[in-house]
Amino acid sequence: MKVLVLGGTGEARALAVALDESQDHTVVSSLAGRVRDPRLPVGEVRVGGFGGPDKLAEWLVAHQVDAVVDATHPFAERISASAARAAELTGVPLLMLRRPGWPSRPGWHWVGSLDEARVVAEGLGERVFLTTGRQGLAAFAGSSAWFLVRCVDPPEPPVPARSEVVLDRGPYTVEGELAVLREHRIDVLVTKDSGGPLTVAKLDAADEVGIPVVVVRRPAPPAVPVVSAVEQVMAWLR
Incomplete structure (x- = not known):
């Protein structure tokens, strides 16, 4: 076959x-x-x-x-x-x-699109850890917030005006994600409901430091x- x-x-x-x-x-x-x-x-x-x-x-x-x-x-x-x-x-x-998909946790904000994720994230904090991939960054380009953008390959414009890009690929550890959140003084995490174990560490780290998480539904x-x-x-x- x-x-x-x-x-x-x-x-x-x-x-x-x-x-x-x-x-x-x-x-x-x-x-x-x-x-x-x-x-x-x-x-x-x-x-x-x-x-x-x-x-x-x-x-x-x-x-x-x-x-x-x-x-x-x-x-x-x-x-x-x-x-x-x-x-x-x-x-x-x-x-x-x-x-x-990932089971919902306390402190999660579920949204239906990247555009909605931007609006909700702006209401939750000033410094955003954006882990939705390089596709769709245009949805955040007009935001006044600061973004730490993590993706595998360099993104193409438009990207958020105030941002830092980190090129990396999972799997990640909770210790490593905690270091990222603290080093960049992250207020809110934005992600997609990708599911699986490779990138779940960021969610555990967000729980540990008590920051809200915006999750885009599948x-x-x-x-x-x-x-x-x-x-x-x-x-x-x-």
Whole structure:
């Protein structure tokens, strides 16, 4: 069985290992190409977008793909929508592998967008630790607050006028995150509900020092089957 795995997440890499070690599957992993130096999964890898759902459907047929697993980031709305439509067009089975979101904690402020996150954060503090990634920084460009922006690759303009950019990639430790919060005198943390263990340390650190956290809710996923573990994907394929 030939399986296309969409996404460069930790879950996608773990699934690629399981498929590569299996006697019954061939895996092709597809990365969007937005990260300059991505962590590559095992097996065959393609980098770059497909050009929309119709082109993805053509690719599935041309490469004789038997199943697709959408293991992209919870906020990768475009490719998830394209995968759902391509599966519908071709009849290729599609499963979404999605890590659970973070359970809400006291002191969290849930918002529906980055624009709303900016407004709420401005009302909570003057110095903001912004960990929503380099995509969407334009939503904070007009803010009067000061931002510590952490992302993997250098962001492109527009960025907040008063900001410092730190290039880094998880996993992080609570001790390290506490040092960041204290060194930069952070008043409020802004993040997305990415879920998973790689970046949860910042939330524990925020709890320890007692600063509020603004969390952007996940977008609604397409109407496709969803699981949360690699083992469930393997069972579905079987």
